[in-house]
Amino acid sequence: xxxxxxxxxxxxxxxYCLLDVHGVGYRVFVASSTRSRLHVGDEAxxxxxxxxxxxxxxxxxxxxxxxxxxxxxxxxxxxxxxKVALGILSGITVDRLCQAxxxxxxxxxxxxxxxxxxxxxxxxxxxxxxxxxxxxxxxGEPVAPTPAVDDFVAEAAAALASLGYTEAEIVPVLRxxxxxxxxxxxxxxxxxxxxxxx
Numbered sequence: 001x002x003x004x005x006x007x008x009x010x011x012x013x014x015x016y017c018l019l020d021v022h023g024v025g026y027r028v029f030v031a032s033s034t035r036s037r038l039h040v041g042d043e044a045x046x047x048x049x050x051x052x053x054x055x056x057x058x059x060x061x062x063x064x065x066x067x068x069x070x071x072x073x074x075x076x077x078x079x080x081x082x083k084v085a086l087g088i089l090s091g092i093t094v095d096r097l098c099q100a101x102x103x104x105x106x107x108x109x110x111x112x113x114x115x116x117x118x119x120x121x122x123x124x125x126x127x128x129x130x131x132x133x134x135x136x137x138x139x140g141e142p143v144a145p146t147p148a149v150d151d152f153v154a155e156a157a158a159a160l161a162s163l164g165y166t167e168a169e170i171v172p173v174l175r176x177x178x179x180x181x182x183x184x185x186x187x188x189x190x191x192x193x194x195x196x197x198x
Contacts, residue, residue, distance in 0.1 A: 005061065006045040009038050017061070019044065028061035029082075031089035033168040037063045049075075051082045060086060070094050070131070077126045079119055087113040092167045095133075102133035153177075156186035165194065 005028065007021035016029045017038055028046055030038070038044055046061030047068040060082055062068040067089060074085035088097065091112045100108040101124055109120035153174055160170050173190045180186040 002048050002050055002059070004045055004047045005059075007043070009040050009042050009044050012038055012040050019046065019061070026059055028059045029086060030061050030063075031067070031086050031168070032166050033067065033089060033093070034061065034063040036169060049082065058082065066094055070097065073127055073130055074123075077122055079122060084114040088115065090166055090168060093171050096167065096171060098131040099133040101127050101131055104128070153186065155183045156190065159183070159187055160190055165190075169194070 005019055005021055005026055007019045007026070009017055010020045010025060011018040012035065014035075016027050017035070019026045019028050028048065030046070034046070044063075046063065047065055048062075049060045049068065049071060051058040051060065060071065062071060071082075071085050071089060074080050074088060075082055080088075092100070092108075096108075099105075104124050106117060106120045106124070109115050109123055110117055115123070156177075157167075157170050157174060160173075161167070170190070173193045174186065176193065177186045177189045180189050
């Protein structure tokens with residue numbers, strides 16, 4: 001099995017990138033969390049999983065070992081294939097996913113692409129003892145915000161999601177917006193952050 005590939009990003013598309021490794025272009029499917037860290041022309045190292053099917057050999061790539069590990073956990077669950085697992089990682093951060101599984105938050109999991117109630121319950125049943133929820137999002141910062149703050153953070157997150165941003169993109173930005181006092185301030189801050197990454 002191919003453990004990782006290191007090369008130059010030549011193309012970056014919504015679902016995959018092309019990675020040039022010594023003149024060979026590998027098509028590597030990536031989650032949005034990995035894709036957001038890649039740039040055409042840059043050197044990149046991706047941890048890879050090779051999915052062998054009757055009609056194709058498909059490579060899935062991950063920017064971090066942590067993301068690769070949780071992908072492996074996800075595809076070990078009955079009914080969750082590589083494509084669905086990649087969709088899950090495109091819709092939620094690894095920390096938030098582990099938190100939802102450990103805390104048995106079916107409602108959070110059913111918002112993810114390809115996950116219905118039964119699939120969510122299977123994820124919880126099969127992975128709750130295999131993953132760990134982060135004790136803290138950042139040092140000194142509680143995992144859950146206070147109820148008053150939670151309301152307008154949730155409203156801002158919903159507004160950003162309606163603009164096409166994924167949870168994996170939104171969560172890190174919302175963490176940095178702790179000084180904002182209103183929904184409008186949070187949204188403006190987030191949009192400036194997103195614009196700065198382009």
